[in-house]
Amino acid sequence: MKLIKKGAEADIYQTKWNTLNAILKIRKTKNYRNPTLDNNIRKQRTIKESHTISEVKSFGINAPLVYFVNLNNSSIIMQHIPGTPLHDLKDSKIILLSKQMGRLVGLMHKNGLMHGDLTTSNFIFYQNKLYIIDFGLSQNSIKPEDHAVDLRLIKEILNSAHAKIMKQAWNNFLFGYKSEVGNNRYLRILNLVADIESRGRYATVV
Numbered sequence: 001m002k003l004i005k006k007g008a009e010a011d012i013y014q015t016k017w018n019t020l021n022a023i024l025k026i027r028k029t030k031n032y033r034n035p036t037l038d039n040n041i042r043k044q045r046t047i048k049e050s051h052t053i054s055e056v057k058s059f060g061i062n063a064p065l066v067y068f069v070n071l072n073n074s075s076i077i078m079q080h081i082p083g084t085p086l087h088d089l090k091d092s093k094i095i096l097l098s099k100q101m102g103r104l105v106g107l108m109h110k111n112g113l114m115h116g117d118l119t120t121s122n123f124i125f126y127q128n129k130l131y132i133i134d135f136g137l138s139q140n141s142i143k144p145e146d147h148a149v150d151l152r153l154i155k156e157i158l159n160s161a162h163a164k165i166m167k168q169a170w171n172n173f174l175f176g177y178k179s180e181v182g183n184n185r186y187l188r189i190l191n192l193v194a195d196i197e198s199r200g201r202y203a204t205v206v
Contacts, residue, residue: 009136017067017077025136027074042074045136050076052113052135059111061104062131081133083126087119091165094120098172100130105154105173106180108132109147109189114139118154120161144185148192151177155193 001024005012013024027042050069057063064079086094086101101123108115115122116137124131139146154173158166178186
């Protein structure tokens with residue numbers, strides 16, 4: 001077993017499940033919380049994430065298979081997707097795949113799910129398909145405001161990590177997104193994204 005990522009909420013390991021390459025995600029104990037409350041929170045989030053990973057497949061979204069859930073230590077063993085994070089692909093490929101990325105996010109939102117951590121590192125390109133990973137912060141929500149938060153985050157990531165291609169990638173993302181959610185909802189959510197941006201831009205520290 002090999003540690004591949006230490007996160008604020010969980011540690012990620014590369015491991016084996018029977019003979020298959022797998023990913024082990026273990027949610028961390030939070031010492032500042034009451035131990036009983038902490039245990040319950042980690043259990044519920046583990047259950048929620050495992051259910052969500054399975055659920056999104058019914059929307060037509062590629063995601064890892066869940067192999068095993070252990071509530072005693074709030075962990076999930078899931079399929080390892082041996083592809084390349086979208087973040088690490090060539091600029092031209094990112095631009096091309098941004099339409100597909102937008103469509104997948106639109107599918108989630110249309111089915112009442114907010115991802116909560118939309119970054120280009122959480123999309124994996126494997127066998128000519130995009131997979132979405134890390135549903136640890138996902139929520140069931142049909143609120144346009146929540147969906148706008150998802151879009152604002154991916155726009156921010158494109159602007160910071162992929163600045164040279166941001167405009168093309170973002171336009172392609174929106175094209176794919178609109179194709180799933182429809183024009184009216186698309187315009188409403190895009191206006192909310194602009195509203196979030198303006199609040200951030202003019203916020204002052206008191």
